Amino acid sequence: MTDTKTRRQTSENRIVIAREPGGPDVLDVVSRPVPTPAAGDILIRNTACGVNRPDQIERLGFYPAPPGAPEGLGLEVAGHVEALGEGVTGFSPGDAVCALVAGGGYADWSVAPAGSVLPVPDGVPVADAAGLPETVFTVWANVFETGALSQDETFLVHGGTSGIGSTAIQMAKAAGARVIATAGTAAKVAQCRELGADIAINYRDTDFETVVTEAGGADVILDMVGGGYVQKNINCARVGARIVSIAFLAGSRVEVDLMRVMLKRITLTGSTLRARPVEEKARLAAAIRQTVWPWIAAGALRPLIDSRYALDNVRAAHERLDSGEHAGKILLDC
Ligand SMILES: NC(=O)c1ccc[n+]([C@@H]2O[C@H](COP(=O)([O-])OP(=O)(O)OC[C@H]3O[C@@H](n4cnc5c(N)ncnc54)[C@H](OP(=O)(O)O)[C@@H]3O)[C@@H](O)[C@H]2O)c1
Incomplete structure (x- = not known):
């Protein structure tokens, strides 16, 4: 243990910052001291971390980190427990884990609140588990809790091959729903079907509403x-439908006719994940461990991995994200 601590104290922690709002070339890998876990936190030695669309929005300067978040980009990691903050139980140094972090995920070491940490599920390599937390938490919170999707209902997801969409298709199928997905190319439509979508629509040549x-x-x-x-x-x-908005890639200001909302008793709602309190994320994590982790162990859900880059090559990873050509998750190996 002393050896591990000494290694930590003499090591440098690479993190990634955006030195100003802009394109991938504003991203810099900089060195910081290895963080010390505060009470209730877990220090993780990362194997890999996930790249998500919200990271791009943060890089562009439109998604500031919440107060108190660790410095640097990155919202999800997977690796091994390095050290426990005071009062943390249920985990031991060396455990393989994946976690949501409020920031600082693109790094060699990250700190996560213990309630946002989950064991790496059976059957998933640690390096791939970095692609799970952000999408699984988001889909669970919005589709299953807020949306209350139940067996035999019909679920429509847009961006079917996005990190979120590819996870949503698989989780909804695992829950016994019928799934309709939209995507922007023939290849992405085929991938939606491979992921389990019953109907997949290329929105560029077909009207999804029809x-x-x-x-x-x-x-x-x-x-x-x-x-x-x-x-x-x-x-x-x-x-009685529930429509849940988690982003507005084509704009958040619209004119709508609410008559049908009233006549069909539709619920229009939405949420963000990052700003939720630590206790709320811990509650979500417990529910995910109980319901979603068994789906993964049974082979019903896998992170769809688009590509992997070395942490030092983070600009290339963001170029891939900006291209929109990716299907599934982009990961950084730490
Ligand atoms: N609210 C929350 O808590 C929360 C949490 C996580 C993520 N998000 C949001 O969820 C979205 C997906 O995140 P991600 O990391 O999974 O993203 P991603 O993998 O980068 O995928 C984004 C997808 O959006 C589709 N798209 C882009 N512009 C579009 C447009 N104008 N019309 C239709 N489709 C469009 C693209 O698919 P096609 O090529 O098929 O068009 C692409 O697959 C992001 O906007 C992100 O900010 C929200």
């Missing part, structure tokens, strides 16, 4: 597009 309506409508819709999709989602939603 297809979903003809298929009987959707009970739960997970939307990251906004813009013109807002009215179309309302139009193809079933009576």
